[in-house]
Amino acid sequence: MSGTDMPLEQLLGYLETLANQSLALWDVPEGATARLINVSENATYLVQAPNGYKAILRVHRENYHSHRAIECELAWLEALDEEKVVTTPGYFVGKNGDPIQEGRVNGLDDPRYMVLFHFVEGSAPDESGDMSDGYEELGAIAARCHNHVLNWQKPDDFERLTWDSDTVFGAAPTWGNWRDAPEVDATVKPVLEQVEQTIRERLGAFGKAPDRFNLIHADMRLANLLTDGHGTRLIDFDDCGWGWFLYDFAAAISFIEDDPRIPDLKAAWVRGYRSVRTMSDTEEAEIDTFVMLRRMALLAWIGSHIEAPEPQELAPGFAATTARLGQAWMDRIG
Template sequence: MADQLPQTIRDALQKRALEALDHWPVQAHEPLLMKYRENAVFRITLEDGKFAALRLHRPGYHDETSLRSELQFMAALKLGGLDVPSPVPTSNEQSLILLPANKLFPEQHADVVSWIDGVPLGQSGMPLSQSANTQADIFFRIGHGMAIMHELADAWETPEHFRRPAWDAEGLLGEKPLWGRFWDCPGLPPQSIAVLSTLRDELRQALTAISPGDLDYGLIHADLVRENIFLTENESKVAFIDFDDAGHGFRLFDLATTLLKNRNEPAYPAIEKALISGYRSRRVFSDAALASLPLFMVLRNLTYIGWLAERAEIPGAAERLSHYVAESLEMARKLNKAA
């Protein structure tokens, strides 16, 4: 998405990145814009020659407390042995800085995290490139790593003032969902609003009907899509990046997020089986919880409607919005048939 930005915006972001880098010990070079979504992410070179990632955070998306909490969570996972980015302190030993407003940008926070040397599992909308057997091996490792992440999260004592969003029933289906009111947002025709409103009510009832003991709850990544899962060490291991949406939530939400964009892969049944087997190789995951996986895949798909509606500037946003509505309703129909 970064390469689709107008040059004027790229130039402005580059200047903002250089402003931020005044706070870190880095080599004199031009930061390279790698990603522009919630954050503008640049690859930089630290003074010791190692790569790192500079993140210019989307103004107003997370406050300072939430951003510091994200960095603390990543640091705890890294300390526990999980391959994730970890905070790189400024020259003054700070993990987060606030850049002042100027003519082009409001106030915004910036931080630097360590670089993950690998390649993304894939790109949304594109077929996976690996063979079916290799895909199964990879998704087994993803499930195993996800279970370790949840295990470390449960063992970690969160620090005072720790605060992250909650991907609970209210965060997914309440009056103010974390990623927007998917049933009532700009760009939706009246017919879609009516159908999605009804679906929201049905899903709230379905979620309430699940026994609380069947749904493991705790800190989750919340966005383990292909682009945020890196294959490292000649694709023999996996690493997780981009904890921007990490928070409290149903562990099943992490599994559903990873599987959702792979539903149309020819090897999907093997992918799903491998992910679950990998998770169960490290952590308990009951059949009762597994039975709710299709529900959580619908819930995850619906979040993208609200997310896109609030980001009309994204190329192709209107078409993608229409696609997610149709896809969500089709998934919900299959869910009702299976009930």
């Protein structure tokens, strides 16, 4: 059976079996076990052994990324670290010489790709108080990554997802159609249709010049920064792909777009970004368009992932708040 056709609890039972039986594909210590710590696009496991060994196992969602696409993610992650742009997690190579392993488990029709990452010490910045310092650092890291991709010789046949108007709103949207999300009813749908049209028009005019649209992390939130006495590390490159540089700010405020602190956080992010890389006033003025693009993508994501706990928790009121934010944005831009 496909993983998309069964209850999440049943799927996670199969994936836990797969994760634990697959540890033998790497040279891990005897007695190592895998315990689920997060489920989103992928299932992520903490691998521990009695001797103190720790690692992070990512079991990929079925039919989401190809083997080549995951290779390209790891290539960028490695290049950023080697060129000292930002510290990223290393990964273990399997016994067959490939860092990307493939495994099957009875009960699931399709194989799953897996990557075993080094365990990264540190904690994410506190998101309960003033987050300005964290966002200033996020902005600076984003700018360094953007500078890097403009000069990085990407591997041949470079393959990653694209985050643009077509993959959010087109005929085959990556995260589904926002119209299918919970609570998209007659009270909010007309506004959201107008929001989509406005985004399409503005991003069409903004264009895709390489110094605006290139390889991005696409999920650079505070939760994906880990800090300790040795510095800051950037993790979770699973969504990295082709997109507008300014989308990295939009991703940074995922799910909290209506927080009253957002104007201050945006100012801090822009300040950090400009400490590293030029951002024109025209580009700064367009940031909120990317915020709305991301918000609409998240609405679609909630609808297409509603079997998981996080989307279920987020769903109530999300469509109405998206419409309210969208109307306020359209009113501002005139």
